[in-house]
Amino acid sequence: MKTISTKIAFLLLLTFSLSNAQISGNQVYGTGNSNRNSTATGVRSVSVNNSSLSVSVSILMNTKADGFVITFGLNEEAETVKECNSKINKRIDGFIARLKSLSIKKEELYVDFIAQTKVYDFEVNGTTSKQFEKGFEIKKNVIITTHKVSNLEKVITMASEFEIHDIIKVEYYNENSNEVHATLFDAALEMAEVKKEKYLKSFRKRSIGTPDATETFEVYHPKNQYKTYQAYESSEVETYSNNRNTNYMKKVARKNKSFYYDGVSSGGYDKVINSNQTEVGIQYTLTLTVSYKIDTSI
Structure with missing residues (x-):
């Protein structure tokens, strides 16, 4: 009788363990x-x-x-501020024009000017290097509000057409x-x-x-x-060698x-x-x- 009770207890414990494993993921x-x-x-x-x-x-x-606010980030580099601003605005204007197909209103769009900075690079000559001014970089964010969750993927796809790939955040609101x-x-x-x-x-x-x-x-x-x-x-990789000057590299x-x-x-x-x-x-x-x-x- 004791053996049967032990077996039943074991089966119950096994069943409980398996049921937990199946739902844990x-x-x-x-x-x-x-x-x-x-x-x-x-x-x-x-x-x-x-x-x-x-x-x-x-x-x-x-x-x-009830709605979503998605923020995209983009940047552009050029030799002058005028050229830089012209190039980034061309991408933004093209993106906004495409958004009209989703019935996104003008008041549901906002372009936020983030930063304008100088860009520097190095010129290497033999063993010396010299830093020089290369141009300018402008960063802007495009903030979009939509009331349809189905629009989110469409907006992201449209953004990629204008090399806008940085999805900074998506906010939910009621x-x-x-x-x-x-x-x-x-x-x-x-x-x-x-x-x-x-x-x-x-x-x-x-x-x-x-x-x-x-x-x-x-x-x-x-x-x-x-x-x-x-x-x-x-698996773990262990390497044994008597040569202490040998360096080993492992690609993970x-x-x-x-x-x-x-x-x-x-x-x-x-x-x-x-x-x-x-x-x-x-x-x-x-x-x-x-x-x-x-x-x-x-």
Whole structure:
């Protein structure tokens, strides 16, 4: 009987291990480092004593972005400032003209002048070198707003036609963050009231006066929610030699890095709104803690 129980325990342990391995993915190769500014977790707690009752409710909402702001960087070099500015503006004007096909309005475009600097080079003559002024370099950014996620790849492709390859950043934004806050607050307040009534009834207590409350509202943008890992196994190379003057070189194969979106986990929250959203967007969390005074005369 003991042997059978041992076998069952082993099989259960093996099954549990395999099921974990199947759902972990290659993210297990990650170092645990994250670009996230903070890690959000839901807070669900209730404390009650003779004089007070404290109830905490946490809600997470996943939302799609209402729009995107993408910033491109480009530079141009020439012997004179006039020539340099003319060449970079020609590329920018061509790019903006192509964007009209995506119905991007003039007010949704902005060209930001970043820098104008002198460019120097070296002239080598035998064992000496002399630095000389070669020309000028101008850097500019093109900032574009679009309300369609499908436009992002199209914009990037159009930019490449004008040798604009530096995608500096992509910002996500929502226009109704106040409405999101109001939705989360009302939902949290309703759930806190349900919890309060449940615990007052369970412990045969009654609240008096007006409650005190604290609230924490946070917004999580995608740019802070990405992680990276490298999934590979590598052999070790050891070289033995009696000749201490011999230098050895080893060429290491390139290992690709993977990046993935790791948003706020739904674990620990009383309620998750839009829990099945797959599109990367903006996440909002609200934690409401309400404290009630207990009638001690009962």
